Amino acid sequence: MDLNAVTVFTQVVDCGSFTQAAEALNMTKSTVSRKLADLEQHLGVRLITRSTRSLVLTPEGDRFYQLSMQMHDIMNQAELEVSANQDLIRGPLNVVLPVELGHQVLAKYIHSFLLEHPNVTMNLELSNREVDIIGEGIDLYAQIGDLEDSSLVSRYLTTSGRVLVASPKYLERFGQIESPMDLKAPFRMIEVVNKAARIPKWKLQLEDGEVALIDLPCQLRVNTITACLTACVDGLGLAVLPEFICREHFKTGKLIHLLSEYEMPEVSVSLVYADRQLMPKRKKVFIDYLLTAFQNRKQK
Template identity: 60%
Template sequence: MDFNALAILVKVVELGSFTQAAEALGMTKSTVSRKVSDLERNLGVRLITRSTRSLKLTAEGERFYQSCLLAKDIMEQAEVEITAHQELIQGDLNVVMPVELGHQVLGPYINEFIKLHPHIRVHLEMSNREVDIIGEGIDLYAQVGTRKDSNLVSRLLTNATRVVAASPAYLAETGTVTAPSDLRPPHRQVKVYNQAVKLLSWELHDEEGDVFNIDLPYRLRVNTITASLQACLDGLGIAVLPTFLCRPHFESGSLMQLFTDWQMPTVPISLVYANRTLMPKRLRTLIDYLVTRLNEDMQHGVIPKKNV
């Protein structure tokens, strides 16, 4: 088996192009194409279907590609362990997290981690889009809510609490509310909709077991919690927001918490990664660091890391 051909195949799939893979590997396109063709011939199966515009793995190709990734991880780990610097944390990490979670909480920890480990290179994307962790080659995804996938492993960071909030100016204009049943027109909400929050419950629960579902009309719909917070501060409506984002504004008086006798279901925030037989040391170290730092700062009440 030509192990160099396996590495070439992985690079072609990662970049989705023979040309880009050749440039990244410092080889000619014809050499890359020949190596993949030789690999297919030796295996007796078609791994990639080629067209003028795109490349796509066949079913056999997908299975073989996942095996190549596992082999790549094992070989990389073996290489680290036999070097004189086997304790060195090194390599690339692809990390994706929702915008607010990145800006307000985890992003600063990533920066700290990079300073501690100069041989690590992190590709950090802050986005509220839907992600395919395995298909996109994402090493670590910070997830809001839950998902069930046997191919993924989840490590809980925290259970985030949420509150209903409004600005004093909004309440002075639209009318005060003392109970969830007061939430009816002319009251309105600032609605948030994105992939990170679309499945979250908007129910309120009290100690007697009563349940109230927040369902107000809106005049503004936004795709980030930060935008919702700012709109709430500007008096555009009532908003459901993470407690940690609101705390500084409750203290300053720029926002008021509504219905303190009612609670919303907590939202799990987890670190999610592919279920691999062998986890790269750099990934395990990053996960441990994020969990430790978040727990430390939560105990000292210094979340969020940045105020909006």
């Protein structure tokens, strides 16, 4: 296979145009077109569907593009490992994190990592959407709750404790909650629903080993923890939230920790990435950096 043709193909995809790719590669447009045609002939599949207005990757083309970018990373890493710059950590990282986890938990560690490694660049997306780690070329994702895709690598990072909370004004309006038996109408809940977190059903661990499920009608569904927290403080219902996000509101009295004598299931947080035998050094160092930081935090 002509590796120059692979480079031409990835440049065409990145530029979205034969003309722009030719300019970036200092080639003629006809040479770029011929290189791509030769590559498709060699592979026996169409990689790009051409029209007068746009270029669209075929399914085979999309997969070949992702693998080509991985090959590019591997070649760069191979160059580093045999050159005088083998200890230099450099290159891009594509990271996607759930919104609140990124803002309130991981941001400071990411910032300190980038300060230590100025030759690493990062595209960081904070989103609660569903992600395709392999298809989108995501280097690292943080999963809240259980991982469903067994083809991915999952490394335990930390555990998030959950608490049942309500505002004082909500309890003044509907009554106090002193036992799990009180969790019934007219009380209602605020629920967080998004693709980023797989949270178990609300339940309390009782003293006799039994479990009490909290099954209340829902007045409001939101897609972020912050929106749920705000609605709960404003008196719209009960909520189950990460304990760390409620601490300041417990201190100020804006929220009350309900039934604190009963435990709720904790939720694991894991770093998730595609299993690649030759992982770029920047990615390995970044993953190890986060794992070590949280291990050290736990020991304090």
